[in-house]
Amino acid sequence: MATTDLGALQASAQQALEHVTSLEDLKEWRVTYLGRKSEITAALRELGTLSEDERRTRAPEIQQVKQQLEEAAEQASVRVLQQQEADLATSERIDITLPGLVGERGTLHPVTQMVHEISEVLERMGFSQIEGPHMETDWRNFEGLNFTPGHPARDMQDTFHLDSGRLLRTHCTSVTMGHAIEKVEPPFKVFTVGNTYRRDDDATHTPMFHQFDAQVLAKDINLSQFKGTIQEAMRAILQRDDVEIRFRQSYFPFTEPSVEVDVTCTICLGTEGPCKVCKGTRWLEMGGAGMTHPNVLRNFGVDPNEWQGFAWGFGVERPYMIKHGIPDIRPFWENDLRWLTQF
Numbered sequence: 001m002a003t004t005d006l007g008a009l010q011a012s013a014q015q016a017l018e019h020v021t022s023l024e025d026l027k028e029w030r031v032t033y034l035g036r037k038s039e040i041t042a043a044l045r046e047l048g049t050l051s052e053d054e055r056r057t058r059a060p061e062i063q064q065v066k067q068q069l070e071e072a073a074e075q076a077s078v079r080v081l082q083q084q085e086a087d088l089a090t091s092e093r094i095d096i097t098l099p100g101l102v103g104e105r106g107t108l109h110p111v112t113q114m115v116h117e118i119s120e121v122l123e124r125m126g127f128s129q130i131e132g133p134h135m136e137t138d139w140r141n142f143e144g145l146n147f148t149p150g151h152p153a154r155d156m157q158d159t160f161h162l163d164s165g166r167l168l169r170t171h172c173t174s175v176t177m178g179h180a181i182e183k184v185e186p187p188f189k190v191f192t193v194g195n196t197y198r199r200d201d202d203a204t205h206t207p208m209f210h211q212f213d214a215q216v217l218a219k220d221i222n223l224s225q226f227k228g229t230i231q232e233a234m235r236a237i238l239q240r241d242d243v244e245i246r247f248r249q250s251y252f253p254f255t256e257p258s259v260e261v262d263v264t265c266t267i268c269l270g271t272e273g274p275c276k277v278c279k280g281t282r283w284l285e286m287g288g289a290g291m292t293h294p295n296v297l298r299n300f301g302v303d304p305n306e307w308q309g310f311a312w313g314f315g316v317e318r319p320y321m322i323k324h325g326i327p328d329i330r331p332f333w334e335n336d337l338r339w340l341t342q343f
């Protein structure tokens with residue numbers, strides 16, 4: 001006589017299945033209702049105790065219930081998986097109406113911008129860029145450039161001397177004259193942009209500053225080509241219509257004749273009272289320039305009777321100040337982002 005009530009079993013299994021919400025639940029359900037210790041397995045075992053007639057009707061009933069339970073479990077598994085996907089779609093839904101997150105974009109440092117602009121202008125004018133060391137020999141920084149030992153002009157460039165006997169270059173002329181003449185066959189047009197070091201520190205000077213130096217070395221060069229080249233370069237770099245460029249007679253050991261190149265002070269434009277940047281002169285110095293001294297050419301193995309050169313060494317920060325009307329050089333190096341990101 002069969003003891004398992006198949007109808008009740010099926011009803012309770014179906015009811016339990018409705019509470020299944022995960023694959024773990026479903027696994028447990030299978031153990032309970034279809035596993036080795038389940039009622040349906042017990043019912044199948046009971047078949048052996050039944051008479052053949054009873055078995056013949058009972059066995060298909062049990063098999064039918066078992067098959068229905070398996071099919072129901074299969075449907076439940078599809079339902080659980082669909083629900084999981086739906087939950088995931090809800091939890092990971094992207095709300096396109098929310099404001100976006102905008103990352104902060106960096107900008108190039110003003111000096112880097114100026115270095116790029118200067119390099120672009122000079123390359124467009126046919127100059128090739130060269131590089132040289134910051135730590136330099138006395139020969140390339142001074143003596144080869146016609147600053148003989150004890151020359152008073154050395155005092156104008158208050159120098160950082162190193163224990164090795166070398167020094168931190170006080171100008172980039174060590175590259176455009178010394179290294180260039182040693183390494184490049186004339187005729188050439190070269191420039192370099194880089195750091196230079198002097199023991200200066202005030203509103204318009206810092207101990208480390210940047211210079212761009214250039215030299216043209218060729219045959220039959222004259223002063224008007226020299227002035228024309230500098231004017232063209234500075235106009236292209238400054239991109240201002242309201243500035244004038246002026247050449248003022250000066251003295252440097254490595255050039256003859258030598259000039260200082262001045263540009264209109266864009267801080268006051270000569271209109272206001274005392275200007276602390278140009279100190280009322282209405283002009284700002286760009287730097288020195290001139291025809292390369294024959295002694296320099298000779299020092300680096302070039303015959304001055306055959307070749308002539310002209311050269312200049314200008315600051316990088318200064319044209320930036322002039323271009324944008326910035327009165328003080330020091331904020332360039334104070335790393336204040338509020339200041340730096342204006343440019």
Ligand SMILES: [Zn+2]
Binds near residue numbers: 270277278279
């Ligand atoms: Zn001024």
